[in-house]
Amino acid sequence: MKEYNKVTSKIVEKIKKILKNENLLIYQDEENLKSYSNDESGGEYYAHMPELVIKPETKEQISEIVKLCNEENIPITPRGAGSGLAGANIPIYGGIVISLERLNKIIEIDAKNLVAVVEPGVVTNDLCRIVSEKGLYYAGYPMSVETSFIGGNVATNAGGSKVIKYGNTGHHILGLEVVMPDGEIIEYGGKRRKDSSGYNLLHLFIGSEGTLGIFTKIYVNLIPQPGKVVDLLVPFESIEKAIENVAPLMRETKVLPSAIEFIDKESIKYTSKYTGMKLPYQDEVESYLIIQYEGNNLREIEDIYEKSGLTLQKNGAKDVFIADNRTNSEKIWRMRRNWLESLKAIDPYVPTGDVVVPTSKIPEIMAYINEVSKEYKVDIPVAGHAGDGNLHPAPLKPSKVSPEEWKELSEEILGKIAIKAAKMGGAISGEHGIGFIKKELLKQTKEKEYTRMKEIKKILDPNNIMNPGKLF
Amino acid sequence: MKEYNKVTSKIVEKIKKILKNENLLIYQDEENLKSYSNDESGGEYYAHMPELVIKPETKEQISEIVKLCNEENIPITPRGAGSGLAGANIPIYGGIVISLERLNKIIEIDAKNLVAVVEPGVVTNDLCRIVSEKGLYYAGYPMSVETSFIGGNVATNAGGSKVIKYGNTGHHILGLEVVMPDGEIIEYGGKRRKDSSGYNLLHLFIGSEGTLGIFTKIYVNLIPQPGKVVDLLVPFESIEKAIENVAPLMRETKVLPSAIEFIDKESIKYTSKYTGMKLPYQDEVESYLIIQYEGNNLREIEDIYEKSGLTLQKNGAKDVFIADNRTNSEKIWRMRRNWLESLKAIDPYVPTGDVVVPTSKIPEIMAYINEVSKEYKVDIPVAGHAGDGNLHPAPLKPSKVSPEEWKELSEEILGKIAIKAAKMGGAISGEHGIGFIKKELLKQTKEKEYTRMKEIKKILDPNNIMNPGKLF
Known part of the structure; x- marks a missing residue:
């Protein structure tokens, strides 16, 4: 591992000169620094304190500070809203966090x-x-x-x-x-x-x-802006039946939905408890699809959902519920949108997995997740994007497992699922990224590409000051 | 410039062993080699003979041959259909052309x-x-x-x-x-x-x-597959009026057309002569838009073209001609599709420029092309993709200019237009690529990026055997 220099008071003085405003800087203020030590990736055990946080207002300030860090061998961690799920904006080597919160125009x-x-x-x-x-x-x-x-x-x-x-x-x-x-x-x-x-x-x-x-x-x-939106809630007896509908639905209706979301029985159990809502057929079915269409006008959207509804019912949907106004749409989406929150109500640090497989492989990876769940005796509700094969398995910490044990155990569980997804022609992340939590998995699953990625990183950042310890 | 080794008969023997089929190889057969010496980029003066052409059938063969070339310092030029317009598959250093024509499954x-x-x-x-x-x-x-x-x-x-x-x-x-x-x-x-x-x-x-x-x-x-397609032919008094319609048309109808093509008066003159077709208002207008919509069914498509037609007429279109069947659509597209052929009927080596600008800048670049046309006393018909700002100015060789003079002159003309486009926030190629014809322009217009591109090339191809002399 590379050794970095510390952010000395001399460096801080130089940075103050560049920023020209004391309010754009957090230094030696533990409490304030702490809010830049973590993201949404999970437990406190992932947190790491920055030495300095700055909130520049112009690209010129950023350029000057980056030059300084490059010369002085100080690691930089760029930070957005801190809503990341892979630890990419955790300053694992300390150094300077550059928060982009003031570049908000x-x-x-x-x-x-x-x-x-x-x-x-x-x-x-x-x-x-x-x-x-x-x-x-x-x-x-x-x-x-x-x-x-x-x-x-x-x-x-x-x-x-x-x-x-x-x-x-x-x-x-x-x-x-x-x-x-x-x-x-x-x-x-x-x-x-x-x-x-x-x-x-x-x-x-x-x-x-x-x-x-x-x-x-x-x-x-x-x-x-599309003129009209309609949402469909579609319960299915089995996950296979739900997924089998995805491609034929598009082919037969000749329309690309703007969303095809997926939520499993396990997830419904927790989300229903959290939201106080009950979905139709909740106790009888294994999964739901939430399908959204955008259209030009009411007539067009009616055409779409009629054709879509018939196709789905023909192909084994238990029923098709249509919401063509905002209130009903909100109801349909509430379950999906509150999915993570409802799991957090049980375990505030629930790790959200993120794997992607070719859409047709969803039933296979779901069966594997089920196996893993049984093997580890850990509940793993899953929601995700059925239209593109991107799933979020979220293992829930059993109450008797300590946070420290859970860090290792949850990483092991999610790692197994991620590797399986990659082997199915998928990848270990579909949208959350690698951060530092998945970097070993990246190396393992994209071996040949990884070498090239690393070479490119080395050329563009020879001193490895830009978000070091992430991806590689 | 780097020196490469020649393809010796010893190398040819090694390659024969890899290919296991004499028919997959062209060597010392001038006439056959010649058909791999050029693409559609223009004059014969761009052609260069390969030493050897191979037509591998498997990736393993390609892999072995590339390894051999990498060891033996022999340049490789990969080749598709040879329909490129920037000289990217011309083997300017000789060596081996790897034609992909047999990898066609x-x-x-x-x-x-x-x-x-x-x-x-x-x-x-x-x-x-x-x-x-x-x-x-x-x-x-x-x-x-x-x-x-x-x-x-x-x-x-x-x-x-x-x-x-x-x-x-x-x-x-x-x-x-x-x-x-x-x-x-x-x-x-x-x-x-x-x-x-x-x-x-x-x-x-x-x-x-x-x-x-x-x-x-x-x-x-x-x-x-979209269910229905409709095409609109829309004449405009001026180029400005035509381009001004592009964005409002999408905003007001809330529909993305699948194409918005553009053709100027100059082009119409040549294409009309070539096809024997006459467009409505041909002698009165400065340009046409050809707009295509795809829809789910007839009703939807009728909705779209009615709304679109009204919007266009409100915003200054001279008229709107609608083709909602294949025969009429073909007529509308014939002018646009025969554009290059009709220019080739006049000059078989007409160079097709390819520049891109932000859509709103089309009138400005068209005015500049007009200026250049006058300055050089060269006709420059223009067609292109109005929806995305990608234009093809095609300077026509005046009869008194020799092919050798024309090579230089046409490059100068197209270079000027390309640099102007880049300065307007566009780029020197929107779809044809750089090949070797535009590499100096690339360096000039993307200076900082160019350095990074070159570094990446060096890392992935340290011996510079893969299509050398292209881009850089």
Whole structure:
């Protein structure tokens, strides 16, 4: 392991000069530093204290500070909203946390080019709301939209429920301005919608989890806001039946749903308790699909859900419940959206697994999760994105297991499931990223690629100061 | 410049042993070698003879031959259909051309996962046709679909007319199997639809123009085949009026067209002569938009074109002609599809420029092209993709200019336009790539990125044997 230098008071003085504002800096204030020591990845045992937190307001400040850290051998951990689930913004070597919370401006909504230009600290929800006021739509919508920053979404190539129709965050990013590990500021892409001039470095930064640079500006693709939305709740007797419906539904209706979510019996049990809601057929079925369609107008949406409902019933759905207004839609989504919260009510540090498999393999990985659950005698409710094969198994700590034991045990359980998913043609993370929690698994499951990734990291960050200890 | 070794008869013998079939190899047969010396980029003056052409049938053969070339310091030029427009598959240092024409199997249409697994030598049109028989759709449809290979589409990150709705080729590629410059075979991605585990190396290969490895297997995303298509031909008095309509049309109708093509007066003049067709208002207007919508059924498509027609007329269209059957659609597209052919009828080596700008900047770049046209006294008809700002200016050789003078002059003209486009926030290529023709422009317009690209190339191909002289 590389040795880093400490953040001395001399360094702090230099940084103060760059920031020109004492309020943009947290130093020697344990309590305040502590809120930058962790993310949502799970237990306190993952936390690590930064030596210094700064909240720069301009890319020039970031560039100067990065240059300084590069010269002085001080590790940098870029941080968005702290809603990550893989520990990517935990400063495991101490050093400086650069929080992007003050780079939170929506610089421009360019309705002519259908592009929004934003800073990384913009809450994704705010972006969605503001563009919708202009009849536009940001389609890279992660489930954590209410808290997460757009910068973090880009850094993890976040997914969410709408990937089946729109692709993950990376599909909606036209450009990035990046402060490189040597402090140079480079713009990759921009307002143009195509570019076949040279290697696509833009996509190297998307999903790089802060290890290759710090985003300071993001060009986001916008599309017209869909006119109407309808949601379907569809109970199935078995997981196989639910999954078997996914592809034929699209082929037979000739329509791409904007979401096909999946929730299992185990999850329903906990979420029902938490929300006080009961779903129809709750005690009789093994799983539900929540299917969402977007359409141009009421007539179109009626066409879609009628055809979709018939197809689903023909193919073995127990029933099809349709919500074509906001109140009913909210009810349908409440179970899915409160899934993690309802598990946290039982175990505040519940680790959320994140694996992806080819959609057709969902029943197989679900059967394996069930096996693991029995073997370890641990409940593992699962929810996820059936449309794209991305599942979240969430093992619940048995009360007699101590937090320290649980750290190891839960990592073992999730590791087993992740490796199995990779072997099925999937991957160990579909949307949360690797952070430091999954780095051994990355090496194990993408051996040949891993070597190349590491070489690229070394070229772009030779001193390994940019989010060290993550991915590698 | 690096010196390479020649393909000796000893090397040829070794390769024969690997291929085990004399028919998979062209050596010392000038006439046959000649057909691998050029692409569609323009004049004969760009051609260069390969020393050896091979047509391997398996990835293992490719891997062994690449290993051999890497050891023996022999340059490799991977080749698809030869329909490229930037010289990327011209073997400018001689050496070996590896033609992918025999790797032309559709390995699997996986209707459950909505993925096609294909070899690089599959003609894109064949793929489109075969998946459509199963009610599926490949949405990465370049204009050259009838000739080009899917492998070449991936290697250039080809665009085409449907980028506004579906994105360019890269958006539809889920995975690639690549023979690396050291001969190692690595699979990036696969049938999974999401992957946030480590750097996105997949997108590094998409658009790399054969400089980082040879694709041997491609995982292609499929979607449901749209039920209905309608095309609109819309004449406009001025280019500005045409372009001003693009964004409001999408916002006001709340529908993304599958294409918004653009053709100027100059182009109409030549294409009309070639096809014998006359468009309505042909002598009165400055440009046309061809707009295509895809819908689920007739009712939906009627809704769309009614709304769209009203919006366009309200916003200054001279008229709106609607084609909702195949015959009329063909007529509308004939002008656009025959654009290049009609120019080739005048000048068989007409160079097709390829620049991209933010959509709103089209009038500005068109005005500049007009200026250049006057300055050089050269006709420059322009067609392109208005929806994504990707234009093709095609300077026509004045009869008194010799082919040798024209090479320099046309490069100067297109270079000027490309640099201007880059300065407007665009790029010097939107879909054709850099090849060797535009490499100086790449260096000039993406200076900081260029350094990083070169470093990455050096790491992945330290001996620079994979398509040398391209991009850099």
